[in-house]
Amino acid sequence: MKRFYVFGFLLLMTFDTLSQISFKYAGDSALPVQASIGWLLRVFSQPWVYGAVLGYVGAFFTWMALLKHAPIGPAFAASHLEVVSVMLLSIWLFDEHLTLPRVLGAIAIVAGIVCLGLAEDREHAPEPAEA
Template sequence: MSALAAHALPNRWRQVLIWTAFIALDTGTQIAFKWGADGLTDLDFGVEMLTRALALPGVWLAALGYVGTFFVWMAILKDMPLSRAFPMTGLAYVTVPLLAWLVLGESIDLTRACGIGLIVAGVIALGGESKDA
C-alpha cells in the first residue's frame, strides 16, 4: 500500500495499520537478532564476534528491521504524543515472547504469562485516549 493510499484511510484505521506495522517490524527484528546471535554462541564479545556477526543474515535482517521500525515510529510520533505512544510499544513484550515460542520453541511459563497479561493491562491503561489530550 502506498503512503498516499495509507493517508487516505480514516485516521483510526491508519493508526491501526501503522501500529500493526510497528509491532510486526519490532517483533521480527528481535527474532532476527536471536537468529543472528545463535550463530555466535561459541565466541566471546570482541572483534572476531563482530566480524562474524556481519556475515550472518539474521544480523542484517535485524539491522533492516531497525531501519524500518525507525521510519514507522516517526510516522506514529507525527500524529501522537510521545507520552501516549511510548507505552504502546510495550506490546512488543507480548508479541516477541509469543513469536519466540512459536518460531524458536522457547517456553512461556505461568509467571511469564501473567507478566504478559499485566503488560497488556498497562498498555490499555496508558495508551488509551485521555480526556486531557
C-alpha cells in the same frame, strides 16, 4: 485516524519483532563468541544481522511517523507490544516455555496499553452539552 494508529502500531510491532527475533538467530549462529576478525566476519555473514538492521530502521521511521499524530503516552506504551509478540513467537521458534510470570507480564502490558488508550479517548472526548 484510528486506522492510521492501528496500522502504524501493527507495523511498528512487526519491525520491532523482526529485530528481536533476528538478533536471537544471529546471536545463536555467532557462538562461540571470540575477539577476532574471523568471528566478526562470521557475524556479518549471517542474514539475520541484516534482518535486525532492517527491523530497527523500519521501526525508527514508523515510530517517527506515528509520533507526528499519536498522543505520546499511549504511543509509548503501545510501542512495547513487541515484548508480547516476541514472547509468543519464541515459544514456536526457540522452544521457549510459556510460564505464569510471562503470561501475567503480557497481560499487564496489554492492560496498561488499553488503560492509557481509554484515558486518552476520555481526555479528548467532547464535553456533554449543559442543559
